[in-house]
Amino acid sequence: MVANKNQSLHRNKRYALILAAGQSIRFKSLKPKVLHPLCGKSLICHVLDKLKGLNIERTFVVIGPDGDEVKSALGGYPVNFVSQSEQLGTGHAVMAAAPQLRDLRGSLLVLYADTPLIRTQTLRRLLKTREKHKADQVLLTTDYENPSGYGRIIRNEKGEAMDIVEEKDASAEQKAIREVNAGLNCFRIPSLLEALSQLSPANAAQEYYLTDILRILRNGGKKVVTISTDLPNEARGVNNREELSLVEINLRAQIARRWMLEGVTILNPSSVYIDESVELSPDAIIYPGVLLEGKTKVGAGCVIHSFCHLKDTVLDQEVMVDQCSVIRNSSIGKNTRVGPFAHLRDNTVIGPEARIGSFVEVKKSRIGKRTTAAHLSYLGDAEIGSQVNVGAGTITCNYDGIRKHKTVIEDQVFIGSDSQLVAPVTLHQGSYVAAGSSITEDVPEYALGIARARQINKEGWTRRRAGEQKKKEKRKKKEQQES
Ligand code: UD1
């Protein structure tokens, strides 16, 4: 009884195999196709992430000659890598994994790394169908209006799937079949291994096709079940850049829809790019043409105007980001207003109720509550307190050609327009910098720092100059007449 129970536990174990070793010739890229990003995440990571919650014991990834890059990109994933040294087809890729599968029982999901839109619920259906029917193979199919490029499903008069014919090998009649191989399979491991040994490359591509397994199993009297997805885009493969863009349009629409249903207003969702990893909050408003990437988080009631690009940036609540602002790796406090045309980067932290205006660049700086830098400034490596007024055109001269230096501006400092602060330098609390100063030394608390040449007014100067000019012209005329 106990032995029986153990056996059945064994039989219901779940494994996954992802094929990612293909040469991706159609993609025309130096980088492995499966590492190309889709809404901020590589194609293969989309597939791997869909396995979460399915109780998969072990996941194998088949990699090819460019596998080192894939390996390092998957550093955080607990997967076993299998090398396929020559790319002789999808069946051959599974053959490369056979030695690692030999002692396993149970189900093996075999997925292609280039079908990123697959859903966890569909993978669960594949696994459950195999377990329920004790099937040797469960295959997902779907119907396409234009099935070109996909393997066609050949059914007998009873409607049973008997074979998959690849585009290259299909007759005109077979090409007209609209039901295609979605590329998602679940096998009983021993049945798959047995069938693998019978694969041959006798086809137009001279490859070992994984798709031939179905026919081999059928011929051996094994049980093959097909299920279909009514969400056809789920099975879209990415073989070239155009297909990448089609899949991206689809996923982007899904992401925007999810946030709109969560209470985010998105004006013209098809123009907005939101990575899968981004988090938005209710009552945020996203204008057309906005790009939100990486670990960006947008708080409740924030407004992000058109053509802003935010990456790895956290906005507290009710932050307003005006047109054409670029913010990377930074965080912005509640009720602060940024832009238009602002550029914030490299761990910049802006406090609440602050104002960072047009053509202001802030790099690796902290800016306190209610501080304003409203126009045309560069603030780099600066520590700026609260209620500071950074006048128009203020520049921190943080780089001496060799090293970067810090500028410290304490609370309630007032910096007059067009001042340069040559770092390292500190403006102490409540101090005041006269407009147009080049500050090279610290300004003490509540002091006025003036660092510019004293003004001299030369009385009557413009009139005198005009008189001299007239005299000059008269002289010239006279000389010309005499010559
Ligand atoms: C494959 C199917 C086709 C199906 C379509 C669904 C085969 C023979 N054809 O065609 O029936 O409709 O997917 O998207 O399986 N790979 C390897 N090693 C290889 C070759 C490929 O690991 O030697 C990997 C690729 O990296 C890719 C996946 O297998 O992730 C699929 O290969 P691909 O060449 O894209 O197959 P398709 O022509 O799209």
Ligand code: CA
């Ligand atoms: Ca493909």
